[in-house]
Amino acid sequence: MTGWTVLIPVKGGPHAKSRLPEVVRGASRAALATALAADTVAAVVGAADVARVIVVTETPGLELPGMDGVERWVQHAEGLNAGISEVARMLIGPCAVVLGDLPALRPADVDEALARVALARRAVFPDAAGTGTTLLGAIDGRLLPAFGQGSFARHRALGYQGLDASLRLSADVDTERDLDRAHSLGLGAHTVAALAAVPVVSAG
Ligand SMILES: Nc1nc2c(ncn2[C@@H]2O[C@H](COP(=O)(O)OP(=O)(O)OP(=O)(O)O)[C@@H](O)[C@H]2O)c(=O)[nH]1
Numbered sequence: 500m501t502g503w504t505v506l507i508p509v510k511g512g513p514h515a516k517s518r519l520p521e522v523v524r525g526a527s528r529a530a531l532a533t534a535l536a537a538d539t540v541a542a543v544v545g546a547a548d549v550a551r552v553i554v555v556t557e558t559p560g561l562e563l564p565g566m567d568g569v570e571r572w573v574q575h576a577e578g579l580n581a582g583i584s585e586v587a588r589m590l591i592g593p594c595a596v597v598l599g600d601l602p603a604l605r606p607a608d609v610d611e612a613l614a615r616v617a618l619a620r621r622a623v624f625p626d627a628a629g630t631g632t633t634l635l636g637a638i639d640g641r642l643l644p645a646f647g648q649g650s651f652a653r654h655r656a657l658g659y660q661g662l663d664a665s666l667r668l669s670a671d672v673d674t675e676r677d678l679d680r681a682h683s684l685g686l687g688a689h690t691v692a693a694l695a696a697v698p699v700v701s702a703g
């Protein structure tokens with residue numbers, strides 16, 4: 500099925516990705532958080548079955564590279580679920596939410612997951628821990644976001660079928676260890692560049 504609308508929540512600002520240290524492998528947490536989101540957006544934009552991409556953010560001045568053709572919604576209410584709901588209630592047709600911290604995600608993972616949502620009609624894919632959610636989708640456009648700790652079980656209780664995620668779809672980055680996992684799968688170009696931008700200090 501083509502014509503999906505995909506929402507990508509991106510907190511932005513100084514409090515994003517607070518479980519990472521302020522400096523990760525020499526890169527600032529803020530730069531890394533931006534890169535993680537930009538790689539997620541790039542994968543979704545590249546998916547053949549996605550017609551519309553909307554970044555939902557709390558941060559009015561959010562700047563992400565690669566936003567050509569991507570819509571932006573600055574939420575009024577506070578919090579992840581409130582932000583998603585503001586947009587979701589205006590949409591019709593097949594819709595999904597992909598969390599914005601999946602730097603190993605590729606367009607083929609997105610297309611494959613959306614095709615499986617279409618078969619299930621409403622489905623949820625778990626994060627690497629198996630307890631959170633990385634993608635929530637509904638063919639009928641009815642998104643009932645219940646993100647946050649333990650969201651996989653909550654989404655299932657709301658009627659979404661739990662499906663196995665590809666390794667790259669499950670590889671969310673909350674901690675440095677998560678970054679290692681995503682790295683072993685192959686990071687997207689923005690995250691590679693953010694980590695490579697670290698200046699090398701010579702001993703001499
Ligand atoms: N629009 C929006 N996105 C959010 C909000 N909170 C989290 N997100 C995004 O949702 C995704 C998953 O959230 P988390 O992994 O908890 O991200 P986070 O809040 O930046 O990280 P922590 O501070 O470590 O909890 C990430 O892409 C976040 O940027 C919010 O209040 N509004």
Ligand SMILES: C=C(OP(=O)(O)O)C(=O)O
Nearest residue numbers: 631632646647648650673
């Ligand atoms: C918000 C979620 O992710 P995280 O565990 O990364 O905060 C979630 O899984 O619903």
